[in-house]
Amino acid sequence: MSTSDFIESLKAEVSEDVFQRLMDKFEPLIVQRLKHNSFTTQEAASYLNCSDRMLQLMCKRGEIKFYKIGTDYRFRQTALDEWITTQEQCTGTV
Structure with a gap:
């Protein structure tokens, strides 16, 4: 192995190590x-690329998690992402 190959290999290892350390630190955050x-309902519908009405129907059918503040529906991004993942697994689409 030449010196330049060794240096490139070392750079790659250091880069991977630094990246992993950063991910370990910031992933929980x-x-x-x-x-x-x-x-909101409108923001969640836009995030899912569907209509407000379709999102409301999915809520009524218990297909998607939500919570309410007064009469307004709210959706956690993690719940929407979980729903998307579930749909991908069911239909085999990406």
Whole structure:
């Protein structure tokens, strides 16, 4: 192995190590932030690329998780992402 190959290999290892350390540190913060990120009905429908009416029907059928503040529906981003993942697994689409 030449010196330049060794240096490139070392750079790659260091880069991977630094990346992994950063991910280990920031992943819990990212997950927490996503868990607290919530959408209105219009925002959630836009996120799912569907109509407000379709989203309301999915809520009434118990297909998608939501919570209410007064009469307003709210949707956690993590719940929407879980629903998307479930749909992908059921239909085999990506």
